[in-house]
Amino acid sequence: MDIDPIDLTKKYLAEVRRLGVSVDKAYLFGSYAKGKVWEGSDLDICVVSDNFGQDYHRDKMILNKAALKVNSRIEPVAYSPADFGNKYDSLVDEVRRFGILVR
Numbered sequence: 001m002d003i004d005p006i007d008l009t010k011k012y013l014a015e016v017r018r019l020g021v022s023v024d025k026a027y028l029f030g031s032y033a034k035g036k037v038w039e040g041s042d043l044d045i046c047v048v049s050d051n052f053g054q055d056y057h058r059d060k061m062i063l064n065k066a067a068l069k070v071n072s073r074i075e076p077v078a079y080s081p082a083d084f085g086n087k088y089d090s091l092v093d094e095v096r097r098f099g100i101l102v103r
Contacts, residue, residue, distance in 0.1 A: 003071075005032040009045055009102045012074055015066040016047060024048045024081055027099030034098055042075040045102075046084075046095045053080025 009028045017023060030044030031037050052059045056078075063076035077091065084092055 005043055006100070006102060008043060008071055008074075012043075012045060012066060012070045012076075013047070013102065015069050016063065019062050019066055021047070021049050021051045021062060024050060025084070026102045027095050028102055029095045029099035030075075033100045042073045043071065045074055045076045046079060046091075046099060047076055048079045048081055048084045050081060052078040053083055 059078035067074035
């Protein structure tokens with residue numbers, strides 16, 4: 001990927017906000033956060049928002065709409081703050097342990 005992943009994440013978050021989502025926290029995770037990038041790597045981004053958690057399909061649709069506008073290799077996941085606090089969720093554990101907080 002030609003663009004810096006942090007800059008691309010920030011650009012993506014700006015688009016998410018433009019679509020009306022109040023972003024509490026966001027993390028770059030996966031291969032880019034671990035430094036194990038290869039040619040086909042996607043950009044995993046976890047978005048935590050009070051706007052999420054009531055309708056999974058709506059949440060995913062909003063995040064995917066923003067991804068299509070910014071970069072098709074972005075793979076977003078949505079969490080409400082309460083769901084992101086679930087210590088038994090393996091993806092949350094992955095994001096907390098290896099993710100890079102992006103402001």
